[in-house]
Each structure stands twice: as C-alpha cells, then as structure tokens.
Amino acid sequence: MDLSLMNKEQRKAIETTEGPLLLVAGAGSGKTRVLTHRIAYLLGEKGVPSYNILAITFTNKAAGEMLSRVNSLIEEDAGHMWISTFHSMCVRILRRDINHLGYDNSFSILDPTDQQSVVKGILKKRNLDVKQHHPRKILNFISDKKNQLITAEEASKEAEGYLDGLYSEIYTDYQEILYRNSSLDFDDLIMLTIDLFDRNPDVLKYYQNRFQYVHVDEYQDTNHAQYQLVNMLTAKYRNICVVGDSDQSIYKFRGADITNILNFEDDYPEAVTIKLEQNYRSTKTILDAANAVINNNSERKPKELRTERDGGAKIKTILADSERAEGQEVVRNIRDLSRKYAYSDIAVLYRANSQSRAIEDALVKSSIPYKMIGGMKFYQRMEIKDLMSYLKVIQNPHDDISFTRIINTPKRGIGAKTVDKLTAYGGIHGISIFEAINDADFIGIPKGAVTTLMSLLDKLKNLKEKSKYMSVTELVDETLYDTGYLDALEKENTLESRSRIENLDEFKTVTREFDNEREINDELLFEFLSEMALVSDQDGVEANAGVTLMTMHASKGLEFKVVFIVGLEEGIFPSQRVMYDDDELEEERRLMYVGITRAEDQLILSRADSRMIYGKYESNLQSRFLQEIPDELIDGEVIDINTPFSRPKQQAKSTVRQKSRVMTNNSGVSFKVGDKVTHKKFGDGIISNIKGDGDSKELDIVFTSEGPKRLLANFAPIEKK
C-alpha cells in the first residue's frame, strides 16, 4: 500500500495499529481517510483477517462508502469485516442472541410513528391527556434514559417530582409492551446489546475475540450507551482507534456526550494521541470563515488548521425578500454554476427540514434534478405504513403494534371491540393477538369475525412460508394481492386511492434495488425490514444524481465543491429555541462550522428578508453567524433581489426579534369544496378539500396543468372565479 500520499501525522496514525489511538483534528483534515487507509493497512500489510476488524460510522451511507474505498485499496477480499453504524451492528448481534433476553430473534424495530402510537395507547389507558403530556416529550424522556443506560425500574426509583415519576411509570409500561411485542426501538438496540453482554459473558467474549481492531468515526457524537458498548468490546485487546473533532459535536439533543472524546486519554492512559493540522478540503477563504465563526465559542480549545489551497473564490451572499425569492435566487446561482460544476457537486444546506420546500419548488420549476437526504415523508404515508406493517407481521407475528394496524385494513368487518377483547385476552395470558385469535371462539367474538380472523391468519402464515423463497418484491406483490389490500384500493377508484397505488408501485423500486443486491434466502425479509428501519434521517433513499438538499446535521462528514447555506437569519439559524441558552448556542455555532467546512471551492450564504413561519410573514435579522465572518472574506457585491417589500439591510448585532409583519390577503374570502380558482402561477384549478381554519386553513387544489397542490387559504395568491 502506498502511504506516500499521506502526511507524516496521518502515516503515524495508520501505522500505530496496536493499542488505543486518539485522532483529533478539525474538519477536512483526513480523519475518515486515515481510518479507511488504516483498515486497508491492517488487512494488506499486517495480515489481520478481515474477520477481526470492526469500523463504526455515523450513517449507513458512510459505511457503504468506507467499505468500497477499503476494497479499492486492497487486493484481497474484505468480506468478513464489519463496517456499519452502531444500530446496524447491534441488529446483527441481537438477531443471533437476543433470545437470551427473552425476546424473539425475529424482533421488529419500531419507527417513530409506532413509538408514538404505543405512548398514546398508554396515555389513553391511564386517562391522561395527550395535549398535556405530549408523546414526543415522553419519548424524549425515555430516549434520554436509555442513552444513559437507565432502565425503567431505575428511572422509577430515582424519579424526583410528579412528572418524573409519571414518565418513569410510562417508561415501564412502554417497555413492557415492547417486550410483549418482541419489538425494539432504536435506543433499545444499543441498550439491549449491552444488557446481553452483561448477562452473557460468553457472548461478549465471542465478540471481543472477533473484533480485535475497533474503529469509531465521529466519536465526538457518541452517547453514553454507545461509549459503554465500545468499551466493552475493546476491553480485552484494547486496540481501539477513535477519531473526531470536538468542534463538530452537534448531537447533544440526542444524548451525545462530548466528554467521551475529551476523556479518552483518561479512559486509556496508554493511548497515543495524534493531531492533524492540515485541511485538504477547502480553500483558505472557506477555512478562514469557518475558523472565524468557531472562535466565538468560549468552551473550546484553540486548534490549528491550515490549508495549502490559497485564496479561492470569495464567499457570496444572497439577500432575498422572501423565502420563495431565496429559493429562486439559489436556483439561479445553481444554474450559473452548472456550467462549471456537475449538479452532484452542489449541496444546499438548511437548519430544518421544513426549509426545503421553497428550494424544492424552485428546482422543480427549473427542471434541475435533486435528491433530498432525510426525506422520510414517503415512508410515513398511510399505504406504505400499512404495507410495512403487513411485512412486519409476516416476519414477527407477535408484533401486536403492527398487527392492530392491519387487522381491519382493508376493512373486513373486525370491530374495535373485537380487537380490544383479543388484546385483553393476550395481555392476561401473555400471548400476542396472533396467538389469541386461535382462542377467539372462547372469548365472545362474533362467529363471522372469527371466520374472517382465521382466514387472515391462514393468509399470513402462508405469506410467511412464501417469504422464505421469494424476493421481497414478489412478497410485496403477493401480500398486496392475498390480503385484498390492492383490491380495496382499486375498487375505491378515487384520485387519492390511485395515488396510493402509485406510491405502492414506487415502493417496489426500493424493494427491487434491495433484491438486486442479494440472493434469495430465508433471512431476506428480516434484513429488508432492518435496513428500512435503519434508514436514518442522515441517509438518503434516492440514489439519483443531482443537487443534494439536506440539513446541516445530515451533512456531517460529507464534502461538496459548492455549498449553499440558506436561511441565515436570527430565529432560523440560530434557531429561536437556542438563542437564550449559551451552551445550546455554542452547539448551534458548531453546526455552522460543520456546514461551512463541507465546502471545497465555493460557499454561498443566503437569507430572506421576510418569510412565512406558521402561516405568518416574519422578518428576521441577519444571523449572527453571518456577522461573525470577516468582511474581507465576503464578496462585496450582495446579491440583493429585493422587490417592493424590501427594507434597508440590518446592521445591528442585536438579537432582538423584529415585530412580525403579518400580511393576509384572502382572509375575508370563504372557500368551499368545488370552487373554481385561479392561481397566479399554477393557473386554473378546483378546490378538492379544505382543512383547518384561520391562518392555518389549507386548501387542496387540483390544478389543470400543475396537478394537486396544498396551499394556505389566506396567503396563497389565488382568486375565486
């Protein structure tokens, strides 16, 4: 292997294969590249069997990339090596041995909507108000505890005060339900793996002997549970290499604990620490901007980072008068840049997923291809969730959460009472609904329903058999057909049901892609479901080339020739929530640092003078992060596309939010379904549905030329005809 392409420190990190190694360095200094080469070095030069190597990355996509890079560096096959995220690694471990903890080996993984419905069920049972005890808040509580490896029992013991006590009890209920369903949430994947290791030293020993060389990328964003897991795995051989950058710690809200990296040398006193100080990614202009911003954080050690890519284009700024204009201006710039760069070299980053819409609209209108990372919405659609629930029940019949979703979908005459009876009976006897159905006759369920249920059971059992020798795509077809799901949609024959059928077809492009990469085997369905569950919000689903749209959180570790950061306004970024909390503000600034340092050649920063937030136009001051970039790095010419609504640029460094400007135009007009309307841009259309009221009233309008769109009644530029 040729190490001459690496600098001295990088080479040292690659060659220090034995014992603990800490590699800390700023963005773009080659940390991930060192990891890849180090693995190739272990395999190629040290003759370490691929079987003995583990590398943990932050996203599935990063794992895939690392694997293909390693493969391109070595001659032999890296086949048995594990390169994966914490979650995928734990799925594999648990799939083998979770039965030691009393769970079924074909467990299900819950997605956030499933989790919410479990919590809602518990609240209902306890006669608690969902509005007062928001499920998401409770789930955050549970997640926090799990990330700190605090069990429900311990949480109850430690609880202080009423709410803490109540949430701990809900945590207990929640865990019981999951256990009964052989279902795990994301945090369980880690926590139960640790539990498994704790209770079964033999299992732990097996993995310790297997993973003699452990690597963790983005170590600054590990939480306590992940930290514990890594320490358990490496306790025997102590060959652990962690890399990270404390300036890029941006997941505190998910329990990431920066002290894991700061205390590494205390945990492993014999550790070798290597620092990298040369950035290979960005021009000096970009790097200077990043350093200037991050220097405003007081809680950090100063760090050297230099680049040999002198100069470079100055940073461009865009000031638009509305979010729509911002989208259009970003896209106009993309079009200009596309003479020099491929679309796939360009990324648009934002603080929150909700900001993507304006950019997307503008891209669509210009027919510029794009892909959205973290666009999970597709998987939250009703028909996709239904289908996934069928597949989950086929895989794990004890998954009551999924089973209750499909027991009467499509409608087959099974009432809520029947479901309640089955659930109650299952609860008493410690069995799942699937099993309870066998006793349906004895628990007072109407004859007709019993027959229907038995036939459903048969179909599901049948499908399970089929799953052992079918591709996932074939199984999906069979499922939609056998269960009558497709038939029901076809019979409905509405605009909506047709679009649901299209979505199910679209889903099959995902299964086909999965099938193409694999041989048929009886683990296929489990693998597919795990993969689907683990497509985290950092991972993309579409692989098409085009401009990349994503949050700054999701952009970690990636690089692009050109990077746009949009919405640089106080209240947007930094977000409103963090503005009065110093620690959170520093985390937000690290996020800006991550965003800036994704850029190789050109950085473009944009903001809108006013934008629609929750149905109101609001004006925000320019982001302090923009102010923190020295003037000399910024192209003097502000691309200012203000139209009549514009006002003078804000100079003040104040954080005070401007009084919001509310502009309504249709508030006096009453709309009803069937009304014909004309939209300034989309032309003629008919209102097909109306939802909500006041400023958040939404109209679904089917436009003759543009198809269906959802618009805010009071603000959309529409007129009744």
Ligand code: ATP
């Ligand atoms: P981040 O903190 O953003 O994750 P990183 O430290 O992991 O960044 P890499 O992604 O590994 O950095 O490297 C950044 C870029 O620099 C990559 O394109 C990489 O190929 C390149 N690079 C790293 N080291 C060298 C080197 N010695 N010679 C040439 N290019 C290098």
Ligand code: MG
């Ligand atoms: Mg990296």
